[in-house]
Amino acid sequence: MTISNELPARAAPGAVDRPGSPRGKGLTLLVTCAVFFLDALDNSTVGVALPSIRDEMSMDTGSLQWLVSGYTLAFGGFLLLGGKAADLLGRRRVLVVGLAVFVAASLLGGLMTAPEPLIVSRFVKGAAAAFTAPAAFSIITTRFAEGRERNRALSIYGATGGLGWSTGLVASGLLTEANWRLVFFIPGLLALLVLALVPIAVDPDTPGTRETRDAGGSGGRRSFDPGGALVVTSALLLLVYGVVQAPEAGWTDAATLLPLALAPVLLCAFVAIERRHRAPMLPLEIFRSRLRSVSYLVACTHAAAALGWQFTIVLYLQEVLDYSATRIAMAILPLGVTVFLTARFLTSRLVNALGVRAVCVAGLVLQVVSVGMFVLVGTSDQYFTLVLPCLVVHGVACGTVLNAANIGGVSGVADRDQGVAGGLCSAAYAVGAGLGTAVLAGVITGSGGATGGAGEGLAAYQNAFLAGSAIALLGLVIALVGLPRRASERTELNGT
Structure with a gap:
C-alpha cells in the first residue's frame, strides 16, 4: 500500500522482497529489539557495580x-567492521x-578473580556487541519496508x-x-535465551546475492576490502x-593527543x-545524501549531550545531594520510562507526518532547554x-531525536x-557518547569539581550542564542548517 506521506515512498535500490506474515515480522522485531535491550541493560548495570568490584578486587581508579x-x-572501534560482516x-x-x-564473555567475566581478565572480558563483550548491533539493526531495515512500516x-x-x-x-x-x-x-543468561530464539524468529539470508555481486564481486564471488x-x-x-583517555589523562596529555591526531590521518x-x-x-x-550524512x-551531537548529561547528573546526585x-x-x-513511551508511541507518527528534520529540530530544542535548566x-x-520535570522533558527529546536520526x-x-x-x-552514537562524557568530565575537573568544596563542586556541575546544553545547541544548528526540509527529502534521496 502506498501512502503519500511515507519517507520515502520508493523502495531502496537493491531492495529484496520481504515475505512473511505480520506475526512473523513481529517475532523478528521482538528478537532484534531484545538484542538492543541487552546492550543497554549491560551498560547501565555495570556502572552501578563498579564500587563493589573495586573493593573486592582492590582495583585502582x-x-x-x-x-x-x-x-x-x-x-565503537569494530562497529563498521561488524556492519560490513x-x-x-x-x-x-x-x-x-x-x-x-x-x-561466553558475560559468563566468564562473572567468574574472573583478577582485574586484567575481567577487563579483557569487557573488551570482548564490546566487540561482540559491535557485531550484533548492526546485524540486528539491518535485519529490521531489510525485513520492514521503507516508510511507515520501517519507521x-x-x-x-x-x-x-x-x-x-x-x-x-x-x-x-x-x-x-x-x-x-x-x-x-544475568545479561549472559538473557543473551543465551535470545540466542536460542534467533533461528526461530529470523529468516536465513543468503550472502553473495546478485546485489552483493553487483557491488564489486566478480563471477558470483563475494568481495571484501581488508585494507579498508x-x-x-x-x-x-x-x-x-x-x-x-581524556578525562583521566587530560586533553593535553600525549596519551590523548597522539591517538586523536592519528585518527583523522587514518x-x-x-x-x-x-x-x-x-x-x-x-x-x-552513502554520504552523498544530505539527509543521511x-x-x-545529529546523532553524534545528541548522544554527546545526552550521555555527557547522564555522567554529570549521577555525580551531582551522589556528590552534592x-x-x-x-x-x-x-x-x-522516569527518564528511561519517558524515552520508551515517546519512542514507542510518538516518534514514528511524528516522522511520518512531519519528516526527519522537523522531529530532530523539535527534539533538540527540548534537549537544549531541559539540559540547560539543570x-x-x-x-x-x-x-x-x-529535576523530575527536566528528566521528563529530556526523555521526550531523547525518544524523538535518536530514532528520527536513525530513520x-x-x-x-x-x-x-x-x-x-x-x-x-551506531558508531555516530558511540563516538558522541564518548566525546560528551569526556568533555563534560573535563569541565567538571577544570572547574574544581574533583577537589573543591561544596560551593565549587556545585559550580563545576552547573558548568558541565551548561556545556551539555551548548553541545545540544550545536546539534540543533546542524539539524536546522543541514537536514533537508520535508518537501525536499524525497527529491534529495532520489538523486543519490
Whole structure:
C-alpha cells in the first residue's frame, strides 16, 4: 500500500522482497529489539557495580574505568567492521556468532578473580556487541519496508534501548547488593535465551546475492576490502581511545593527543582506499545524501549531550545531594520510562507526518532547554520541583531525536549496504557518547569539581550542564542548517 506521506515512498535500490506474515515480522522485531535491550541493560548495570568490584578486587581508579572504557573502545572501534560482516556473511549468521561470544564473555567475566581478565572480558563483550548491533539493526531495515512500516519498527527498536537502560539501573542496585557477579551472569543468561530464539524468529539470508555481486564481486564471488577494514577499524579504535583517555589523562596529555591526531590521518587514508576499491567496505555514496550524512552528525551531537548529561547528573546526585546508588537509579528511572513511551508511541507518527528534520529540530530544542535548566540545581534537593520535570522533558527529546536520526541515517540505502548504514548510525552514537562524557568530565575537573568544596563542586556541575546544553545547541544548528526540509527529502534521496 502506498501512502503519500511515507519517507520515502520508493523502495531502496537493491531492495529484496520481504515475505512473511505480520506475526512473523513481529517475532523478528521482538528478537532484534531484545538484542538492543541487552546492550543497554549491560551498560547501565555495570556502572552501578563498579564500587563493589573495586573493593573486592582492590582495583585502582585507572583500572576500574577500563571496565567501562574497554567495552566502549571495542564497541565503537569494530562497529563498521561488524556492519560490513553482516552485509557480506549474512545478518542472521553474524548475529548468532556475536550473541554466542557475548554469552561466553558475560559468563566468564562473572567468574574472573583478577582485574586484567575481567577487563579483557569487557573488551570482548564490546566487540561482540559491535557485531550484533548492526546485524540486528539491518535485519529490521531489510525485513520492514521503507516508510511507515520501517519507521514504526525502528521507533520500537529505539524504545527498547530506553527500557533496557532503565531496567538495568533498577536491577543493578538489587543485583549488586546480592553479589556484583550477577551483573555479569544475568545479561549472559538473557543473551543465551535470545540466542536460542534467533533461528526461530529470523529468516536465513543468503550472502553473495546478485546485489552483493553487483557491488564489486566478480563471477558470483563475494568481495571484501581488508585494507579498508583494517584502516577504518584502527582509526575508530584510536579515536575512541583518545576520547576515553581524556578525562583521566587530560586533553593535553600525549596519551590523548597522539591517538586523536592519528585518527583523522587514518580516516583520510581510508577515504583514499575506498575511492579506488571496486568493493569498498564503506560505499562513499552513502554520504552523498544530505539527509543521511547530517543525520549521523545529529546523532553524534545528541548522544554527546545526552550521555555527557547522564555522567554529570549521577555525580551531582551522589556528590552534592548524597544519594545512594539505589536512590540514584530510582531518581533517574522516569527518564528511561519517558524515552520508551515517546519512542514507542510518538516518534514514528511524528516522522511520518512531519519528516526527519522537523522531529530532530523539535527534539533538540527540548534537549537544549531541559539540559540547560539543570544549571539551576543547588545544594538542596529540588527533585520534584526541578529535576523530575527536566528528566521528563529530556526523555521526550531523547525518544524523538535518536530514532528520527536513525530513520534518516538508513533512508534510501540499498539492502546490500544496510549493515554498514546501521553501523554508521551506531558508531555516530558511540563516538558522541564518548566525546560528551569526556568533555563534560573535563569541565567538571577544570572547574574544581574533583577537589573543591561544596560551593565549587556545585559550580563545576552547573558548568558541565551548561556545556551539555551548548553541545545540544550545536546539534540543533546542524539539524536546522543541514537536514533537508520535508518537501525536499524525497527529491534529495532520489538523486543519490
